[in-house]
Amino acid sequence: MATTTPARERTRREIEQQAMALFGSRGYDASSLQDIATAAGCSKATVLYHFNGKPAVLAAVLEPSRIALNELVAAAEEMPAAAAQEFALTRFIDLAVEFRGLINVLQDLLGTLDQYPEFAQLISAGLRLTEILAGGTDDQLEIDLAKFAINGLLGECRHPGERSDAELHTLCDTALRRILRLNP
Structure with missing residues:
Protein backbone atom coordinates (compact mmCIF):
# COMPACT_ATOMS: atom_id res chain seq x y z
CA MET A 1 0.00 0.00 0.00
CA ALA A 2 1.38 3.38 -0.99
CA THR A 3 1.88 5.95 1.71
CA THR A 4 0.80 9.51 1.18
CA THR A 5 2.39 12.66 2.45
CA PRO A 6 0.10 14.62 4.75
CA ALA A 7 -1.11 17.92 3.30
CA ARG A 8 0.66 19.89 6.03
CA GLU A 9 4.02 18.34 5.13
CA ARG A 10 3.44 18.90 1.40
CA THR A 11 2.57 22.55 2.07
CA ARG A 12 5.70 23.01 4.18
CA ARG A 13 7.87 21.47 1.45
CA GLU A 14 6.25 23.66 -1.20
CA ILE A 15 6.92 26.75 0.90
CA GLU A 16 10.58 25.73 1.28
CA GLN A 17 10.96 25.02 -2.46
CA GLN A 18 9.36 28.30 -3.50
CA ALA A 19 11.36 30.23 -0.93
CA MET A 20 14.59 28.75 -2.27
CA ALA A 21 13.59 29.68 -5.82
CA LEU A 22 12.79 33.24 -4.77
CA PHE A 23 15.90 33.61 -2.60
CA GLY A 24 17.99 32.35 -5.48
CA SER A 25 16.46 34.59 -8.13
CA ARG A 26 15.68 37.77 -6.17
CA GLY A 27 17.85 37.45 -3.09
CA TYR A 28 16.85 36.94 0.51
CA ASP A 29 16.25 40.59 1.35
CA ALA A 30 14.14 41.23 -1.75
CA SER A 31 11.83 38.25 -1.07
CA SER A 32 9.02 38.85 1.39
CA LEU A 33 6.93 36.33 3.26
CA GLN A 34 4.01 37.41 1.07
CA ASP A 35 6.08 36.68 -2.04
CA ILE A 36 6.85 33.23 -0.69
CA ALA A 37 3.19 32.60 0.17
CA THR A 38 2.03 33.71 -3.27
CA ALA A 39 4.60 31.51 -5.02
CA ALA A 40 3.62 28.54 -2.84
CA GLY A 41 -0.08 29.10 -3.49
CA CYS A 42 -0.99 29.75 0.11
CA SER A 43 -1.57 32.66 2.46
CA LYS A 44 1.05 34.50 4.45
CA ALA A 45 -0.71 33.16 7.56
CA THR A 46 -0.04 29.63 6.32
CA VAL A 47 3.65 30.42 5.91
CA LEU A 48 3.68 31.82 9.46
CA TYR A 49 1.87 28.69 10.71
CA HIS A 50 4.80 26.60 9.47
CA PHE A 51 7.63 29.07 10.17
CA ASN A 52 8.04 31.85 12.73
CA GLY A 53 9.50 34.29 10.20
CA LYS A 54 11.67 34.59 7.12
Whole structure:
Protein backbone atom coordinates (compact mmCIF):
# COMPACT_ATOMS: atom_id res chain seq x y z
CA MET A 1 0.00 0.00 0.00
CA ALA A 2 1.38 3.38 -0.99
CA THR A 3 1.88 5.95 1.71
CA THR A 4 0.80 9.51 1.18
CA THR A 5 2.39 12.66 2.45
CA PRO A 6 0.10 14.62 4.75
CA ALA A 7 -1.11 17.92 3.30
CA ARG A 8 0.66 19.89 6.03
CA GLU A 9 4.02 18.34 5.13
CA ARG A 10 3.44 18.90 1.40
CA THR A 11 2.57 22.55 2.07
CA ARG A 12 5.70 23.01 4.18
CA ARG A 13 7.87 21.47 1.45
CA GLU A 14 6.25 23.66 -1.20
CA ILE A 15 6.92 26.75 0.90
CA GLU A 16 10.58 25.73 1.28
CA GLN A 17 10.96 25.02 -2.46
CA GLN A 18 9.36 28.30 -3.50
CA ALA A 19 11.36 30.23 -0.93
CA MET A 20 14.59 28.75 -2.27
CA ALA A 21 13.59 29.68 -5.82
CA LEU A 22 12.79 33.24 -4.77
CA PHE A 23 15.90 33.61 -2.60
CA GLY A 24 17.99 32.35 -5.48
CA SER A 25 16.46 34.59 -8.13
CA ARG A 26 15.68 37.77 -6.17
CA GLY A 27 17.85 37.45 -3.09
CA TYR A 28 16.85 36.94 0.51
CA ASP A 29 16.25 40.59 1.35
CA ALA A 30 14.14 41.23 -1.75
CA SER A 31 11.83 38.25 -1.07
CA SER A 32 9.02 38.85 1.39
CA LEU A 33 6.93 36.33 3.26
CA GLN A 34 4.01 37.41 1.07
CA ASP A 35 6.08 36.68 -2.04
CA ILE A 36 6.85 33.23 -0.69
CA ALA A 37 3.19 32.60 0.17
CA THR A 38 2.03 33.71 -3.27
CA ALA A 39 4.60 31.51 -5.02
CA ALA A 40 3.62 28.54 -2.84
CA GLY A 41 -0.08 29.10 -3.49
CA CYS A 42 -0.99 29.75 0.11
CA SER A 43 -1.57 32.66 2.46
CA LYS A 44 1.05 34.50 4.45
CA ALA A 45 -0.71 33.16 7.56
CA THR A 46 -0.04 29.63 6.32
CA VAL A 47 3.65 30.42 5.91
CA LEU A 48 3.68 31.82 9.46
CA TYR A 49 1.87 28.69 10.71
CA HIS A 50 4.80 26.60 9.47
CA PHE A 51 7.63 29.07 10.17
CA ASN A 52 8.04 31.85 12.73
CA GLY A 53 9.50 34.29 10.20
CA LYS A 54 11.67 34.59 7.12
CA PRO A 55 14.90 33.54 8.92
CA ALA A 56 13.14 30.30 9.94
CA VAL A 57 12.16 29.69 6.31
CA LEU A 58 15.77 30.18 5.24
CA ALA A 59 16.97 27.93 8.06
CA ALA A 60 14.65 25.19 6.79
CA VAL A 61 15.93 25.67 3.24
CA LEU A 62 19.50 25.41 4.54
CA GLU A 63 18.85 22.41 6.80
CA PRO A 64 20.16 19.71 4.40
CA SER A 65 23.40 21.64 3.87
CA ARG A 66 23.76 22.31 7.61
CA ILE A 67 23.36 18.62 8.38
CA ALA A 68 25.89 17.67 5.69
CA LEU A 69 28.42 20.23 6.97
CA ASN A 70 27.98 19.02 10.56
CA GLU A 71 28.53 15.43 9.40
CA LEU A 72 31.68 16.48 7.52
CA VAL A 73 33.08 18.23 10.59
CA ALA A 74 32.17 15.39 12.94
CA ALA A 75 33.82 12.80 10.70
CA ALA A 76 36.95 14.96 10.22
CA GLU A 77 37.30 15.51 13.97
CA GLU A 78 37.73 11.76 14.40
CA MET A 79 40.76 11.68 12.06
CA PRO A 80 44.40 12.67 12.40
CA ALA A 81 45.03 16.24 11.21
CA ALA A 82 46.44 15.43 7.74
CA ALA A 83 43.70 12.90 6.95
CA ALA A 84 41.06 15.27 8.30
CA GLN A 85 42.38 18.09 6.13
CA GLU A 86 42.27 15.94 2.98
CA PHE A 87 38.82 14.57 3.82
CA ALA A 88 37.44 18.03 4.64
CA LEU A 89 38.82 19.52 1.45
CA THR A 90 37.34 16.82 -0.76
CA ARG A 91 33.99 16.64 1.01
CA PHE A 92 33.60 20.43 1.29
CA ILE A 93 34.13 20.80 -2.45
CA ASP A 94 31.49 18.12 -3.03
CA LEU A 95 29.05 19.97 -0.77
CA ALA A 96 29.81 23.36 -2.32
CA VAL A 97 29.07 22.02 -5.79
CA GLU A 98 25.96 20.16 -4.59
CA PHE A 99 24.54 23.17 -2.74
CA ARG A 100 25.82 25.89 -5.09
CA GLY A 101 22.41 27.57 -5.37
CA LEU A 102 22.27 28.05 -1.61
CA ILE A 103 25.74 29.55 -1.55
CA ASN A 104 24.57 32.45 -3.67
CA VAL A 105 21.85 33.17 -1.11
CA LEU A 106 24.21 32.81 1.85
CA GLN A 107 26.95 35.00 0.40
CA ASP A 108 24.61 37.98 0.47
CA LEU A 109 23.88 37.36 4.16
CA LEU A 110 27.35 36.56 5.49
CA GLY A 111 27.80 39.99 7.07
CA THR A 112 24.63 39.63 9.13
CA LEU A 113 24.33 35.86 9.53
CA ASP A 114 25.58 35.95 13.12
CA GLN A 115 22.56 38.09 14.07
CA TYR A 116 20.22 35.14 13.54
CA PRO A 117 20.20 32.40 16.18
CA GLU A 118 18.86 30.01 13.52
CA PHE A 119 22.32 29.95 11.95
CA ALA A 120 24.52 29.52 15.04
CA GLN A 121 25.26 25.85 14.27
CA LEU A 122 26.07 26.62 10.64
CA ILE A 123 28.50 29.36 11.68
CA SER A 124 30.10 27.12 14.29
CA ALA A 125 30.57 24.30 11.79
CA GLY A 126 32.05 26.74 9.26
CA LEU A 127 34.57 27.97 11.81
CA ARG A 128 35.51 24.42 12.73
CA LEU A 129 35.89 23.55 9.03
CA THR A 130 38.31 26.47 8.68
CA GLU A 131 40.44 25.06 11.50
CA ILE A 132 40.42 21.59 9.93
CA LEU A 133 41.38 22.94 6.50
CA ALA A 134 44.20 24.88 8.16
CA GLY A 135 45.61 21.51 9.20
CA GLY A 136 44.57 21.80 12.85
CA THR A 137 47.29 24.34 13.52
CA ASP A 138 47.16 27.57 15.50
CA ASP A 139 49.33 29.29 12.88
CA GLN A 140 47.39 32.43 11.96
CA LEU A 141 48.71 32.46 8.39
CA GLU A 142 47.43 28.91 7.82
CA ILE A 143 44.05 29.83 9.29
CA ASP A 144 43.88 32.95 7.11
CA LEU A 145 44.78 30.87 4.04
CA ALA A 146 42.00 28.42 4.89
CA LYS A 147 39.52 31.31 5.26
CA PHE A 148 40.71 32.74 1.96
CA ALA A 149 40.34 29.35 0.28
CA ILE A 150 36.84 28.82 1.64
CA ASN A 151 35.70 32.31 0.67
CA GLY A 152 37.17 31.92 -2.82
CA LEU A 153 35.45 28.59 -3.29
CA LEU A 154 32.14 29.98 -2.04
CA GLY A 155 32.51 33.01 -4.28
CA GLU A 156 33.12 30.84 -7.33
CA CYS A 157 30.10 28.67 -6.48
CA ARG A 158 27.83 31.73 -6.52
CA HIS A 159 27.49 31.55 -10.28
CA PRO A 160 25.65 28.29 -10.90
CA GLY A 161 25.32 28.54 -14.68
CA GLU A 162 28.87 29.47 -15.58
CA ARG A 163 30.56 26.09 -15.12
CA SER A 164 29.41 22.50 -15.15
CA ASP A 165 29.58 20.65 -11.85
CA ALA A 166 32.65 18.75 -13.06
CA GLU A 167 34.43 21.93 -14.16
CA LEU A 168 33.63 23.66 -10.88
CA HIS A 169 34.77 20.64 -8.88
CA THR A 170 38.10 20.52 -10.73
CA LEU A 171 38.68 24.26 -10.37
CA CYS A 172 37.88 24.28 -6.64
CA ASP A 173 39.98 21.20 -5.95
CA THR A 174 42.99 22.64 -7.78
CA ALA A 175 42.64 26.10 -6.22
CA LEU A 176 42.21 24.86 -2.65
CA ARG A 177 45.13 22.46 -2.95
CA ARG A 178 47.39 25.23 -4.24
CA ILE A 179 46.30 27.77 -1.63
CA LEU A 180 46.56 25.26 1.20
CA ARG A 181 49.77 23.81 -0.26
CA LEU A 182 48.42 20.26 -0.44
CA ASN A 183 49.63 17.75 -3.00
CA PRO A 184 47.03 16.51 -5.49
